[in-house]
Amino acid sequence: MLWGPKLSRFVLLFLVSMMMILTGVTQLSALTRQAVVAGHDGTVINDVWSYQRLLTLGMGGSRLASALIERGQETLIVDSDKPSSDIDVPNSRPPS
């Protein structure tokens, strides 16, 4: 009763939708990695209208991704318990 054409269609649609969602997850993760590698120099954040980003994330999603990456500098931590801005500039404190 549970396995038949209807369930197959359900599973197919479910898998296709998951793959489309995972495309966005992968793109967002890749963008955050790129931003960290680039040292948050603004190249990733400002590249809102690139063709690939618009296709995968759309207009709202692309802007949201930029906002996430930009705000991520202040609110999230990268590979340790220090904010990423502190990691990028470890010797920023003036000598006493």
Add this chain to the structure above:
Amino acid sequence: MNQNNLSSGYLSLKGLPKVGVKLFIMLLLSAVAFGVTGMGVILLMFTLSYVAVGRDSEASHGISSTDSSRLGGLAIALVFVIYILGLAIGSPYTPGVARESVFLYLWIAVGLCALLGLIEDMQADFLTPLLRLGLKFAVFGWLLWVAPQLLPRDIGVFGIDALLKIPVLAWVLATVFCVGFINAFNMADGANGLIPGIAAATFTVLFFEYGRPAEGLLMFVCVLFLIFNVVSGWYFLGDMGSYGLGSIIACHGLLGVAQGDFSAGFMASMLAYPCVDFVFSVVRRAREGVSPFSADNGHLHNRLHRYYSQFFESRVLPNSLTGLTISGSTAGVCLLIYLFDGLAIESNAWFYMFFFETAVYFTVISVLRRRQD
């Protein structure tokens, strides 16, 4: 949607032309807003809306005149968890929940509330109302006990501030508020786009204020759910959605007020409709001598829907218009004021906005009652 399509279990697209048009509109809107990812979310919601479990028949709901799924909360939770896990695994960032105990406790409580709702969505009345209420009190009581940072000490209301200075009283009041709030959210989840609209606006503000990925993702998924809900009417948030989103908003609202990031008046005006409608409904039922928590069609959204139904033949349009009118004129207006810097978010002047919304609520409901009763 006819009954045969739904009763047969998983997917049956007999009414394809109508379904197809709605699906096309939803996919188009989601593609413009969120690209392939947005289309994937809409497709997932579409797929889950056809699952046989967690369905509400049209007769069981005050407003909806189509069979709808109660698994909207499950769809939102699935997308949210996939994104959070994907970001945690695929990107170099460590989510705040891994380093701050307050967020860990907060999300455990949210998860428990959502689970409680899911059980109810899967099998209605599996838990007795009293047991459900007791469990909600237990979850929020525990959360506010282990994370007292969530307790505000000052909300700018004379009298209540004095009570909040006493820790035990603050704990009791905050617990009662949280349980009442998620019940209010659940009660108001009647019209298409009402609660999703309010939630999307609230998460937008929270994301702009804090920039945390969780709020950004919740904003994204609530906007997509709003599109799906308003265009198709095939979904309710269900108990899982209203308990889950309600508990996130209640906890982050408490934390924000406790930290002084925004005023209690701001949160009150953002969330005016579910709160005012809940209190008004409880008082109205108590005066009529019925249980304060029994369902009825006396809410403002029921009456507004009845009013709109006179002008449209469509079954979904009056429902969606009702939800969008209410969410747009409450949380939507507050969001616009916030985005255009009309009023500082920390200002207690937001209480005037809340009083204005309350006055509008009572004016509109009394006019509609006079016309309809």
